[in-house]
Amino acid sequence: MSAETIEQRIQRVQALRLKRMAWGFANHGCTTLAVVGLYLGGFLPLAPAMVFLASSILIGTVLVLMLQFGINLRFRDPSMTMTQILWPIVPTLYVMFFVALPQGRIVFLLLGAGGLMFGTLALNRRQMLTIAWLYWLGYLGLVVLLTWRKPEYVYWPLEAVTLFAYGSVLSIVAYLGSFISNLRQELGIRNRDLKHANLELVELATRDPLTSLPNRRTVMEQFEKEVARSERQSAGPKALGISVLDIDHFKRINDTYGHQAGDEILRKVSQTIEAAIRKGDYIGRIGGEEFLIIFPETTPEMTVPAADRIRRAVEALRFEALPEGYRVTVSQGVALHQTGETLESTFKRADEALYQAKNGGRNQVLAA
Numbered sequence: 050m051s052a053e054t055i056e057q058r059i060q061r062v063q064a065l066r067l068k069r070m071a072w073g074f075a076n077h078g079c080t081t082l083a084v085v086g087l088y089l090g091g092f093l094p095l096a097p098a099m100v101f102l103a104s105s106i107l108i109g110t111v112l113v114l115m116l117q118f119g120i121n122l123r124f125r126d127p128s129m130t131m132t133q134i135l136w137p138i139v140p141t142l143y144v145m146f147f148v149a150l151p152q153g154r155i156v157f158l159l160l161g162a163g164g165l166m167f168g169t170l171a172l173n174r175r176q177m178l179t180i181a182w183l184y185w186l187g188y189l190g191l192v193v194l195l196t197w198r199k200p201e202y203v204y205w206p207l208e209a210v211t212l213f214a215y216g217s218v219l220s221i222v223a224y225l226g227s228f229i230s231n232l233r234q235e236l237g238i239r240n241r242d243l244k245h246a247n248l249e250l251v252e253l254a255t256r257d258p259l260t261s262l263p264n265r266r267t268v269m270e271q272f273e274k275e276v277a278r279s280e281r282q283s284a285g286p287k288a289l290g291i292s293v294l295d296i297d298h299f300k301r302i303n304d305t306y307g308h309q310a311g312d313e314i315l316r317k318v319s320q321t322i323e324a325a326i327r328k329g330d331y332i333g334r335i336g337g338e339e340f341l342i343i344f345p346e347t348t349p350e351m352t353v354p355a356a357d358r359i360r361r362a363v364e365a366l367r368f369e370a371l372p373e374g375y376r377v378t379v380s381q382g383v384a385l386h387q388t389g390e391t392l393e394s395t396f397k398r399a400d401e402a403l404y405q406a407k408n409g410g411r412n413q414v415l416a417a
């Protein structure tokens with residue numbers, strides 16, 4: 050699976066935000082239906098119902114446009130969760146002012162508690178409680194205003210009980226909601242940790258820890274893929290070349306200068322080979338001091354010189370752990386994959402050529 054670019058991630062998250070916004074609109078849509086119902090039932094005049102509708106459409110459009118043009122990305126909370134939960138209060142309180150029956154107003158309180166549930170997507174306990182308080186104070190303010198301007202709409206004993214019940218429900222929703230919100234956040238962190246651990250596991254399973262090169266299994270898998278590709282393109286002039294490379298007298302180096310010196314050589318030789326091969330070539334550590342280099346789409350004329358370039362690069366290296374003037378050398382057996390040949394057979398030919406190179410005095414490249 051290819052990694053997601055920053056641009057793609059932003060697009061994905063913005064699409065998710067739009068989806069959540071649509072859920073918020075659906076909730077506000079229920080409030081709108083209640084407004085229509087109250088109007089049709091004769092409990093609400095047409096003018097405030099129209100103002101409610103127009104202001105809702107206007108605010109909704111502004112929010113969608115902000116998301117579409119990425120303006121929300123400049124905010125501290127790009128999800129605009131607080132804004133989305135709070136804005137419906139204004140048109141809702143406005144329209145409630147014109148509802149003659151207390152029961153009619155309770156409909157809006159119910160829907161408001163539903164809106165607070167959206168806080169579970171992102172808000173912490175303090176934010177959830179703040180919104181709950183604002184909802185509650187908004188309603189208290191409305192009842193006080195109604196008592197002053199339209200006392201015939203208010204029956205205080207009922208309003209007192211309503212305010213108590215509303216405050217209780219909002220508190221419960223805020224507490225439970227923030228609990229869910231915390232769980233979501235913890236889950237997110239665990240998910241990230243898990244992804245990280247997974248990447249580390251893949252790294253451990255595919256890389257050699259000493260040299261950071263692909264390990265035997267990984268390089269052999271790559272070899273298999275390249276053989277398949279070479280078979281598909283068998284009519285072309287290019288072929289698949291490999292080199293089996295072995296550090297000369299490595300046991301002697303280990304025995305004389307110690308394992309740490311041997312490890313340093315393995316690391317430095319690996320880096321040198323990696324730097325010497327072309328982009329598209331592939332190298333892996335297949336044994337203690339043995340490496341497989343894959344040259345895809347090469348020619349017989351190019352493979353041996355490429356391998357010899359590596360040999361010379363290693364020969365030119367200096368090592369802190371070894372005496373001045375000590376040369377580390379490598380021998381290589383090179384083979385070109387032939388159409389119809391198995392991977393094992395190509396590898397065996399290269400390995401036999403390596404054996405000849407060792408027997409022939411080492412520090413050389415021999416082709417099968």
Ligand SMILES: Nc1nc2c(ncn2[C@@H]2O[C@H](COP(=O)(O)OP(=O)(O)OP(=O)(O)O)[C@@H](O)[C@H]2O)c(=O)[nH]1
Nearest residue numbers: 295296297298299300301303308311312337338407
């Ligand atoms: N330091 C170190 N040594 C290793 C590692 N893996 C294998 N070796 C050593 O590599 C040496 C390989 O020795 P041999 O297979 O006899 O080959 P050689 O001495 O290089 O001889 P030729 O290949 O014939 O030139 C052994 O002594 C292993 O212990 C490693 O990760 N670190």
